[in-house]
Amino acid sequence: MKALSEKEINEKLKNFEGWDYHDGALHTVFEFENFKEAFSAMTRIAFEAERMEHHPEWSNVYNSLEIYLSTHDADGVTEKDFELAEIIDSLVG
Numbered sequence: 001m002k003a004l005s006e007k008e009i010n011e012k013l014k015n016f017e018g019w020d021y022h023d024g025a026l027h028t029v030f031e032f033e034n035f036k037e038a039f040s041a042m043t044r045i046a047f048e049a050e051r052m053e054h055h056p057e058w059s060n061v062y063n064s065l066e067i068y069l070s071t072h073d074a075d076g077v078t079e080k081d082f083e084l085a086e087i088i089d090s091l092v093g
């Protein structure tokens, strides 16, 4: 899959509330009520990521979850990252 240009990425990001383009990846931070809610969301995301064979780079501290999405194979952001971002929003929101 082909990496999108920065212009294409910023254009598509207009449809994604709370996501930005940072360090060559789609990036967001979610704050949950507590650790249990955060980890529960991570579990739901993990199953979808596995199904897609597309995996987030993420870090969790207590109730916060920071996510970076990029496509290593393409050395950038692809449609697949936007696809996963959309799924993550639907699972968290």
Ligand SMILES: C[C@H](O)[C@H](O)[C@H]1CNC2=NC(N)=NC(=O)C2=N1
Binding pocket: 053, 054, 055, 056, 057, 069, 070, 071, 072, 073, 074
């Ligand atoms: C063979 C396998 O599908 C690839 O290694 C997948 C696995 N998960 C992946 N996840 C992400 N985020 N980027 C990739 O390029 C990627 N490649």
